[in-house]
Amino acid sequence: MASRFLLLALFALVFSQAIASDPSPLQDFCVADKNSPVFVNGLVCKNPNFTTPEDFFFEGLDQPGNTMNKLGFNANLVNAMALPGLNTLGISLARLDFAPYGLNPPHTHPRATEVFTVVEGTFYVGFVTSNPDNKLFSKVLNKGDVFVFPEGLIHFQFNIGKTSGFGISGLSSQNPGLITIANAVFKSNPPISDDILAKAFQLDKKIVDWLQTQF
């Protein structure tokens, strides 16, 4: 009986850690010391005696990002590297700019849920659930609308307006991480063998070879 309880407690502990996001802070703040040669989970704290208001400050999100690229998209991510005061606080922010018909292509953040607010424009957005359902949850968003993309799930945002648009995303990690599906698959370094990709995507190898030159 006691051992069964122990097993249950152990399972609960392991499970709660497996679903945890960024760890909770153990002090008021831990401003990132970008010069530290020490590697820890997150970034090393600088001496709090030398911490200033500038450490908690970032400017420039009023400026649109440059969307002159194939996707017509730019992300300006304010993570703990960009804003050292965010270190250990489990949160970050991004400004997402879109040219007309600009696309933030299917991607995932391995460590963060994302909540997206439309400031300007009209967007078609969505995310896909895990296997085996792979259910698409999608929606058209207008100015002022908010949509949440659950942690780890593949999602996208597409500007369906004739004008440029932008939004602000909150992310539940100081370092959400980004895996762009097409790039990770077709532009890994070194490349994944075209035999593997041809079989995985049920494509002719020539198409795979062509796709591998596109990113």
Ligand SMILES: *[C@@H]1O[C@H](CO)[C@@H](O)[C@H](O)[C@H]1NC(C)=O
């Ligand atoms: C910060 O300043 C206080 C007061 O001067 C001092 O006692 C403390 O040792 C300092 N802390 C560090 C980490 O330097």
